[in-house]
Amino acid sequence: MRYLVGARGSQLSLAQTNWVISELKKNNPQAEFEIVPIKTKGDTDARPLFTINQKGIFEKEIDRAVAEKKVDFAVHSLKDVPAELSEELVLACIPKREPANDIFISKDGKTLNEIKKGAVIGTSSLRRAVQISRQRPDLIVKPIRGNIETRIKKIDDGKFDGIVLAQAGIQRLGLDVKFEKLPVEIFVPSPGQGALAIVARKDNIELINILKKIEDQTSRTAVEAERSLSMFVDSGCRFPVGALANQNGGKLDP
Structure with a gap:
């Protein structure tokens, strides 16, 4: 059987998609997969994310x-997936989640608390911008766009003194870069951060059964709880919310 897989064309998206394909092939070695890169509004609109009025x-x-x-x-x-999908689609699979926390990267290896007053810190997230400013009101927080490698290069080029982004992206790309792991108690991550979502059509039962073989139930339980909060408050890029749920002895800790 041959399957077409839709994904963004960024290096991170392709790395994530290739990882999913490799996991699926463990259970379905005869299956063939072809990645179809698709551009999204987020790829073509260079404005800061929180200024784009669209989920x-x-x-x-x-x-x-x-x-x-x-x-x-x-x-x-x-x-990046809205809490509500169109009626034809289903969130068919959530594989095992990577770490959900944010990280801080600076040119000289200084931590967020150590970096000099007035330093320029880049982030693509309004949530992170607020969290940075609450911790260090003496820093200058500016929007930054581009893939992970591009954002890191902007530190080397001197355009930013540091950046904040998700640890999961660094790990999935296998980048060797020094970073500070930020505490989730202060830098509460975006709902679902660190997890992947595989979306399929509701009526494609055979494919859904194949996708379910790489599902991680603990990850799904946690992110579904986080997405429920996001849905309740109607969050998004312009009204960001942080949420992280952990399963503890059969109970879910917010």
């Missing part, structure tokens, strides 16, 4: 391709 700016076009049967399923960073 799902990194997934809408890809999920439309799934719904229209142009691709069989899509792989997303879960934090």
Whole structure:
């Protein structure tokens, strides 16, 4: 069987999608997968994310391709997926989650608390901007766009003194970079951060059963709780919310 997989064309998205494919092939060695890169509004609109008044700016076009049967399923960073999908689609699988926390990277290896007053810190997230300013009101926080490698290069080029981003992205790309792990108690991550989402059509039962074989139930339970909060408060890029749930002895700790 041959499957078409929709994904963004960024290095991180392709790395995530190739990882999903490698996991699926462990149970289905005869299956063939072809990645179909699809541009989204988030890829073509260079404005700061919190100024774009639209949900799902990194997934809408890809999920439309799934719904229209142009691709069989899509792989997303879960934090980019709106709490509510279109009626034809289902969140078919959530594989094992990577660390959900944010990290801080600076040119000289200084921590967020050590970096000099007035330093320019870049982030693509309004949530992170608020959290940075609460911790260090003496810093200058500016929007930064581009893939992870581009953002790191902007530190080396002297455009920023440091950046804050998700640890999961660094790990999935296998980048060898020194960073400070930020505490989730202060830098509460975006709902679903660190997890992947595999979206398929509801009526494609055979494919859903294949995807379920790489599901991690603990990860799903946690992110579904986080997404429930996001749905309740109607959060998004312009009204960000942090949430992290952990399973503890059969109970879910917020």
